[in-house]
Amino acid sequence: MISFANPKGGAGKTTSALLLAGELAARGASVAIVDADPERWISQWGAMPGKPANITIIGDVTEDSVVDVVEDASTEHQFVIIDLEGTASLMVANAIGMSDFVIIPTQGASMDAKGASKTIKLIRNQARLAKREIPHAVLLTRVSAAVASRSLKNVRDQLDAxxxxxxxxxxxxxxAYRDMLDFGGLLSKLDPKHVSNLDKAVQNAMDFTAEVITRLKDAQAEQGRAA
Ligand SMILES: Nc1ncnc2c1ncn2[C@@H]1O[C@H](COP(=O)(O)OP(=O)(O)OP(=O)(O)O)[C@@H](O)[C@H]1O
Ligand SMILES: [Mg+2]
Structure with a gap:
């Protein structure tokens, strides 16, 4: 189970959760998305034509039911992805406590360090309660294609430090990422004549997904060693 968390609104949680789900589904995996975002963007996306049959969206979730919902979904699907709300809540804490990996989308340009560090504190507390590591990483989002890579490198260096x-x-x-949410379906179904740089958008989603899979495998291997 992979969760997307950051109390900062608009950090790109919903967008990156859907990109990951779409790519995993395009590779043939069975994916459940638990839509815990009160805006219900992913549920609305799923109601439009073009949702692949191997993506199941679960919109009916509360902080009381989230543990059961995720456990049930995990027995039926290879991947469970949870798109969390942009606040700190019991729902977020519960979801983090159950996660195999927490992705913390953070706007690259503004580098909302506060939201990210709040989430990391929450992850560390939940890890202590659960007496296990909860693997996690910051994902820089909404990075401008034109921006000098130097400023991005600065942000990375700060996080590394x-x-x-x-x-x-x-x-x-x-x-393309906005269009996917607005018009439904997978990225690859958008019309390259109407969406600029669609090929780059698809490649970006593929690279991100490949890295998620590598990190999940590494985390599993790490936990296998610790056990
Ligand atoms: N990489 C991106 N490219 C283009 N638009 C983006 C990108 N990431 C996010 N957006 C847009 O920014 C807005 C906020 O993004 P998103 O809904 O993914 O953030 P969020 O963290 O889920 O927000 P919330 O906390 O409100 O749930 C949306 O309109 C979305 O389409
Ligand atoms: Mg959202």
Whole structure:
């Protein structure tokens, strides 16, 4: 189970959760998305045509039911992805406590360190309660395709210096990602004639997904060694 958490609104949780789910589904995996975002973007996306049959969306979830819902979904699907709300809540804490990996989308440009560090504190507390590591990493999002890589490197260096894991891939600001949420279906179903840089958007989603899989495998191997 992979959760997307950051109390900062608009950090890109919903967008990156859907990108990951879409890519995993495109590779043939069975994916459940638990939509715990009060805006219900993913449920609305799923109600539009184009949702692949191997993505199941579970929108009916409360802080009381989230543990049961995720456990049930995990028995039926290879991947369970949870898109969390942009606040700190019992729902968020419960979801983090159950996660195999927590992804912390953080806007690259503004580098909302506060939201990210709040989430990391919460993860560390939940890890202590659960007496296990909860693997996690910051994902820099909404990175401008044009921005000099130097400023991004600065952000990465700061996170590194603070001992915080950061994804090597970041999510670039792309119209294709907005269109996917607005019009439904997978990225690959968008029309390249109408969406600029669709190929780059698809490649970005693939790179991110490949890194998630590698990190999940590494975390599992690590936990196998610790056990
Ligand atoms: N990489 C991106 N490229 C283009 N638009 C993006 C990108 N990431 C996010 N957006 C847009 O920014 C807005 C906020 O993103 P998103 O809904 O993914 O954030 P969130 O963290 O889920 O927010 P909330 O806390 O409100 O749930 C949306 O309109 C989305 O389409
Ligand atoms: Mg959201």
């Amino acid at each position: 603070a001992g915080i894991e950061v994804f090597a891939s970041s999510i670039v600001e792309r119209a």
